[in-house]
Amino acid sequence: MAACTCPAKKNADTEGTGGSAKGDLGGPKGKPVDAELTYAPLVPRPTKRKAPARVVVHLEVREVTKPITAGVDYTFWTFGGHVPGRFIRVRQGDTVEFHLQNHPSSKMPHNIDLHAVTGPGGGAASTFTAPGHESQFTFKALNQGLFVYHCATAPVGMHIANGMYGLILVEPPQGLPPVDREYYIMQGDFYTVGKYREKGLQPFDMQKAIEENATYVLFNGSEGALVGDNALTAKVGETVRLFIGNGGPNLVSSFHVIGEIFDKVYTEGGTHFQENVQTTLVPAGGATIVEFKVEVPGTAILVDHSIFRAFNKGALGMLKVEGPEDKKIYSGKEVDSVYLGDKAVRSPAVATATREVKQGLVSLPDRIAAGKALFAGTCSTCHQPTGQGLPNVFPPLAKSDYLMKDKTRAIVTVLNGLSGPVTVNGKEYNSVMPPMSQLNDDEIAYILTYVMNAWGNKGEGVTAAEVKKVRETTARPPGAAS
Amino acid sequence: MYPASPREKTVRIESFYLDRYPVTNAEFLAFVQKRPKWSRDNVTSLFADTKYLSHWAGSTSLGPNALAKQPVTYVSWFAANAYCEWKGARLPREDEWEYAAQASTKSVNGRADAAWRQRVLGWYTKPNPPQLGNVGSGLRNYWGVYDLHGLVWEWVLDFNRSLVSGENREGGDEERDRFCGAGALSADEKEDYPSFMRIAFRSSLKASYTTGNLGFRCAANIKETP
Numbered sequence: 001m002a003a004c005t006c007p008a009k010k011n012a013d014t015e016g017t018g019g020s021a022k023g024d025l026g027g028p029k030g031k032p033v034d035a036e037l038t039y040a041p042l043v044p045r046p047t048k049r050k051a052p053a054r055v056v057v058h059l060e061v062r063e064v065t066k067p068i069t070a071g072v073d074y075t076f077w078t079f080g081g082h083v084p085g086r087f088i089r090v091r092q093g094d095t096v097e098f099h100l101q102n103h104p105s106s107k108m109p110h111n112i113d114l115h116a117v118t119g120p121g122g123g124a125a126s127t128f129t130a131p132g133h134e135s136q137f138t139f140k141a142l143n144q145g146l147f148v149y150h151c152a153t154a155p156v157g158m159h160i161a162n163g164m165y166g167l168i169l170v171e172p173p174q175g176l177p178p179v180d181r182e183y184y185i186m187q188g189d190f191y192t193v194g195k196y197r198e199k200g201l202q203p204f205d206m207q208k209a210i211e212e213n214a215t216y217v218l219f220n221g222s223e224g225a226l227v228g229d230n231a232l233t234a235k236v237g238e239t240v241r242l243f244i245g246n247g248g249p250n251l252v253s254s255f256h257v258i259g260e261i262f263d264k265v266y267t268e269g270g271t272h273f274q275e276n277v278q279t280t281l282v283p284a285g286g287a288t289i290v291e292f293k294v295e296v297p298g299t300a301i302l303v304d305h306s307i308f309r310a311f312n313k314g315a316l317g318m319l320k321v322e323g324p325e326d327k328k329i330y331s332g333k334e335v336d337s338v339y340l341g342d343k344a345v346r347s348p349a350v351a352t353a354t355r356e357v358k359q360g361l362v363s364l365p366d367r368i369a370a371g372k373a374l375f376a377g378t379c380s381t382c383h384q385p386t387g388q389g390l391p392n393v394f395p396p397l398a399k400s401d402y403l404m405k406d407k408t409r410a411i412v413t414v415l416n417g418l419s420g421p422v423t424v425n426g427k428e429y430n431s432v433m434p435p436m437s438q439l440n441d442d443e444i445a446y447i448l449t450y451v452m453n454a455w456g457n458k459g460e461g462v463t464a465a466e467v468k469k470v471r472e473t474t475a476r477p478p479g480a481a482s
Numbered sequence: 483m484y485p486a487s488p489r490e491k492t493v494r495i496e497s498f499y500l501d502r503y504p505v506t507n508a509e510f511l512a513f514v515q516k517r518p519k520w521s522r523d524n525v526t527s528l529f530a531d532t533k534y535l536s537h538w539a540g541s542t543s544l545g546p547n548a549l550a551k552q553p554v555t556y557v558s559w560f561a562a563n564a565y566c567e568w569k570g571a572r573l574p575r576e577d578e579w580e581y582a583a584q585a586s587t588k589s590v591n592g593r594a595d596a597a598w599r600q601r602v603l604g605w606y607t608k609p610n611p612p613q614l615g616n617v618g619s620g621l622r623n624y625w626g627v628y629d630l631h632g633l634v635w636e637w638v639l640d641f642n643r644s645l646v647s648g649e650n651r652e653g654g655d656e657e658r659d660r661f662c663g664a665g666a667l668s669a670d671e672k673e674d675y676p677s678f679m680r681i682a683f684r685s686s687l688k689a690s691y692t693t694g695n696l697g698f699r700c701a702a703n704i705k706e707t708p
Contacts, residue, residue: 075608107610107635207596
């Protein structure tokens with residue numbers, strides 16, 4: 001057999017795409033094209049061009065006051081009137097004629113540093129623009145990838161902290177593989193003088209910014225940008241591509257979608273993809289492209305998995321997936337049964353009430369407070385936090401005739417449990433309540449005092465002495481604590 | 483004041499006079515009436531851009547968008563300079579303006595006072611109001627000078643000095659200070675954001691530029707008797 005003398009097959013993984021050295025695909029062909037610019041979460045359509053073009057971009061800087069969350073306003077500095085700035089999409093090799101317009105109402109001069117630019121300051125030095133003026137410069141997009149742009153006017157950190165960032169996608173010459181949905185999400189951290197959700201117009205807090213102590217961490221510039229009616233949408237079976245940027249100024253994002261796994265992650269917005277990723281880092285001043293197919297309906301939650309940012313600073317979005325269930329992939333809840341660990345609940349309210357009982361000082365409100373804490377840990381799993389019970393399964397306590405009619409029966413029920421049919425408010429329930437005799441007399445007294453004085457119930461309190469008497473005069477079922 | 487470069491830790495400033503208030507529309511109108519070549523109809527495009535005094539009702543009349551006691555805006559550096567010369571004065575130098583402006587209401591130098599700094603920064607971070615206040619409506623500082631903060635930006639004589647420098651002060655890369663360097667790399671008092679913003683604002687200007695939030699006041703040397 002003769003040895004093969006054919007040239008080695010090109011391997012994109014080892015040779016790469018050639019970077020900027022192979023990015024000059026010749027001069028622009030045809031008439032100049034106006035770039036389609038979109039506001040988040042929308043993304044411009046693929047360019048579908050086969051040859052380099054001259055692309056004209058007009059981006060207008062505006063300083064605007066808008067809600068950062070409900071009832072809280074902030075003065076954002078923006079590329080295009082919103083945070084993040086408008087999405088720019090060009091093709092590798094394109095010549096981009098860039099116009100930066102600073103609106104006459106602006107107080108500040110601004111410029112733009114596009115990370116897609118090969119040249120000093122990414123264009124910053126050429127676009128420094130006073131209010132009511134316009135600058136122009138031109139660059140050739142030599143490197144493909146997803147790039148952040150931002151304002152770089154002194155003080156840079158403050159211009160970025162006020163929302164001056166966006167994304168520019170430089171498509172590979174052949175374009176990105178087609179998908180069903182593309183969305184644009186950009187994270188940013190914000191620093192306000194007032195606390196999280198403190199109402200009113202909140203000024204920028206320089207000290208918090210220096211300390212990197214963010215008040216808000218947000219997707220797309222406001223807490224409501226991607227939730228409720230503004231949630232992203234997709235249909236079962238579709239493939240979703242997210243262009244994710246992180247403006248910073250300070251924080252690195254641990255981007256994660258609860259209930260999904262990224263099929264592909266173009267790490268840091270570059271050319272090659274990693275597969276089967278749970279959480280991906282998006283650097284401040286960096287970007288990432290993720291793709292995933294959605295197989296089942298439901299709401300996937302987009303978070304920065306530095307998780308306090310998600311639930312306490314606003315870094316939370318939603319992707320609502322509609323379509324038919326597929327129980328083979330995800331069953332939904334199959335079993336919902338009671339599990340009671342051997343948990344003894346102790347809370348400050350209980351301690352206070354117990355101490356005061358010993359001192360003979362206990363007040364009804366203290367006993368109710370103690371009972372509320374115990375109820376939450378012991379009873380609310382079945383009877384629900386609002387005492388409504390669960391229809392046809394667990395009887396209600398709120399406005400319950402069964403509970404309120406007979407105090408001794410109520411104590412017996414808590415101590416010894418209850419099995420078999422009971423009628424509550426005219427409805428029959430047939431379930432099992434385990435004995436709660438592991439609770440001491442004080443605790444049972446507090447719980448009953450609480451439930452008899454909550455959710456519209458009005459009754460007298462139950463005392464530890466009354467519980468003690470019932471404990472002494474009735475028998476516990478087998479296995480229960482004495 | 484903010485040193486012009488890391489090598490200049492202190493700057494010596496001779497005593498000087500500074501206007502108590504920014505120049506008003508009414509005062510500038512008087513100048514335009516005496517020196518018609520500075521009216522918006524006559525000014526050459528070399529000395530003022532197309533928005534020069536565009537908020538006035540007419541070439542020599544103020545109208546509802548330019549009240550008499552509001553600070554004059556939409557004026558170029560050339561026009562501001564000519565006005566001050568007409569008055570026998572000059573524009574303040576950046577050093578002088580910054581020296582006066584670092585005074586808080588109670589102290590010669592409020593820059594280390596975090597509360598004062600946040601107060602000044604508060605104005606910088608708010609968008610321009612639809613109507614400017616009258617001169618004198620702002621804070622009176624230690625020197626008895628009004629409105630250095632909180633009303634309008636102000637021209638200075640050497641407005642392009644700090645970032646866009648003709649000479650090569652850093653002894654190295656002249657471009658280094660131009661966009662973000664001065665605010666980030668070579669600065670000592672990094673918390674003094676208002677200074678950065680003024681420097682950035684001034685260096686975004688050309689002498690013919692006019693904007694709706696940029697006015698001026700005049701200064702003069704104190705003549706020493708020999």
